[in-house]
Amino acid sequence: MKLVLVLTLCAFVTAAPTIEKHEVQIVETNSQNRNWLVNALVQQLINFIRNVINNGIDILGVPPLDPLKLESFHLVLPTGLINLDLDLKNVEVSGLGGFVMHNNHLDLSEISFDIDLSVPRLNISTEAYNLTGDLLTALPIYGSGRAEFTVEDFRLKAKLYLKQSENEKAVIIDRIERVDFDLPLVKANLSGAIGGGDIDHIVNAIIEEVLVDYVNRFRGAISSVGVKAAITFGNPILEQLDTWRFIAPLLPRSQ
Template identity: 55%
Template structure:
């Protein structure tokens, strides 16, 4: 389960790392046009953020030849392991040949960059994720007593996933890049999750019963433990994203916007 949530939390921010050769310059800021008035600075900050978001969306939808990244929507994954010890139902689920669509449709509800303390408030959602797996292997139980197993195709539907966090930024050691120092106040909601596993035990009505229980248990489990899951995901996102950010010469764009003493 942690792996799944880390994937969802990071998909809109992480656009995968790859050794690269060229430093892209996706943003343009006219430093000479920067006025000292806070209003002018805010306009340029918002313009910079819009360019950043547009660039991330473009990489997700179209890939990047500079970084050697293929399109991430649709996203192909070879394997994913979910383990959910929920008590009422315990699941150990292996998914193979997974296909995910909807990542590039993320919506930014809030994106506030505070230059005085270098923090970035972010509120994003993914309206819909459609996830399918060519094959799943399921081992589990009801109430730790009744065995549960299955093998077949799996389809999942996630709607309304929303993530909020405050990113604390910092300058890289070589003074060229903007990195993430840490992530705080990370929260998320998962209001709708639809599960369709075929081939559970004997099939037929059993499939429907198991799918209904899986849907209810996953939503309850994820939302109940979102604090712990968010903390783990935040650390992993920082560790995964900073190597990419370190390849981009972005500090110069921030430097011209920083308030002068």
């Protein structure tokens, strides 16, 4: 669920947490000033996200997320032609803090945040893996050992609708729509598959091809699961942050 937290932080976090309640005064601002303030707010948001990924939030018990450390990760790819069951132990993912924000838009009229970002390179290593599977339901595929993966140019687009928390202190996620992502390239390096040697290279090539095709083919279902998890596990964190007071003065009076 730590990975979900990373995607959630891309929703809206812009200030260090406090437990104080602040009265917000709506002030008149012309369109030009409001646009400048919104751009400044978004830039602070992006900087804060990067800082949280690299350094965490001690007071909330959130550790640094780059490198991201997972005790285990289980991946099942039932593609029919090739079926793979891959279990990874002690996984470390580095490169999340190097994300690039290509485009973003904070719409105060509907309190929504459009994001378009990419992660140029993710390096994934694991102390141990266990692989079982088959090719054409006849030829067994199996192995165990150490594994490394490289993901290049992962890109994510989404529209996050935001709202005020029940305690009137925080900005939280109402819903996430228009989720789209692209996984163009994965490089696998598994050692110890079916005796090693040249077989390792064949298995790696199979995993690279099948993984990219499967993820991109079922991106809709994967996105749906990710959205639900982001809201369920992310909002409790966002509710602890005193962020509404920063956005409230910029809202149109109709809000």
